Amino acid sequence: MSPIRIASFIALVGAMSILGADFVTSVAHADEAQDHHQQAILFKRAGRFEEALAEAQAAIRARPNYAAxxxxxxxxxxxxxxxxxxxxxxxxxxxxQPDNAYGWAMKGALHLRLRQWSAAVAPLSQAVELDxxxxxxxxxxxxxxxxxxDAELAMDAYRQGLRVSPSDPGLINNLAVTLNNARRYEETIILLGEAIDQFEANWQMHLNLAIALRSAERCEEAIPHYRQALTLNARHEGALFDFAICLEIESQADEAVRVYRQYIQVVRARDPAAAARAQERVDALGGR
Known part of the structure; x- marks a missing residue:
């Protein structure tokens, strides 16, 4: 082999060696990132969050563009x-990784936790568009x-969720709250009237239905739902006061006095003015 060919061959081998070294290094870094990430997941599942975070950070250092x-x-x-x-x-x-719905969902949910309501809309909209x-x-x-x-858009979103998961009590209750806030009580009554048998132990559902019935001037129908809500959550201030009002309207004075007194015990230390208003109702009903 001529000296020129020998030199060319040596140069080629050298170049291949360099490329090979780069490739091996790249694979090693990729494996290192993945190893750290897998360890982070294992620590997370074990509830060892600080150690898991250290491993996740190590994975990011090894591969900064590692979205997972x-x-x-x-x-x-x-x-x-x-x-x-x-x-x-x-x-x-x-x-x-802009096409990963989960990332947008996590970002939007965190904005909600930070009470950044407006900032949450765009990432959550992207999440549901992707998934x-x-x-x-x-x-x-x-x-x-x-x-x-934006109550209308809120209702639309809850209804879209219910198309996906028709028996989700959180979606049902949140739609009911939004309907009640919009004074669309008959729609709430229909919604919860269809769902309540399936969720007999859900105090929020009973309370939302009771509120809608009372607001629609159907106190007699509201009373059993207030009673059930309070059986499941005995110290709910709003439910106690509204229940007492319904009892008073339906001329059930003795029970109304008992419920007003229960309400007074719950709110006296925190809200003396509210307790005083309830005491006025007790006095008006002849209770002492």
Whole structure:
């Protein structure tokens, strides 16, 4: 072999060696990131969140564009109550993997936890566009719209969620609250009248139905639902006062006095004015 050919061959082998080294290094880094991420998941499942977070951060250092590791780190920051760093991780995940509905759902849910209602709308809208079967994100989107004052869009979101998950009590109750707030009581009565048998132990459902019935001037029908709601959650202030009003309207004075007194015991220390108003009703009904 001529000296020129030998030199060319050596140069080629050298170049291949360099490329091979780069390839091996790249694979090693990829494996390192994945190993750290898997360990983070194992620690997370064991409830060892600080150790899990350290592993997730190591995975990100090994591969900064590792979207799954950013999501895991974000969920761990959230578990640890460190919400601002969590939001940074979810922002990175959605930037790196914009077609992943889960990342948008996590980002939107965190905005809700931070009470950033308007900021939650866009990521949650993106989440349900990418994955219309995600009932949880439909519910969160409904909450975001309700908190920003857009009741119609909130109702639409809750109804979309119920198409996916027709028996979700959270979606049913949130739609009922939104309907009640919009004074669409008959719609609430229909909605909850169809659902209540399936959720007999759900005090919120009984309370929302009772509120709708009382507001529709159907106190006699509301009373058993107030009673059931209070059997399941005996110290709910609003339910106690409204229940007493219904009893008074239906001329059940003795029980009304008993419920007003129970209400007074619950609110006296925190709200003396409310307790005084209830005492006025007790006095008017002849109770002492």
């Amino acid at each position: 590791a950013h999501l895991t780190a974000g969920s761990l920051y959230r578990e640890l109550g460190r919400l601002r760093p969590a939001l940074g991780c979810f922002n990175a995940a959605t930037r790196l 219309p079967s995600d009932a949880s994100s439909w519910g969160n989107l409904g909450l975001a719209y309700r908190r920003t004052g």
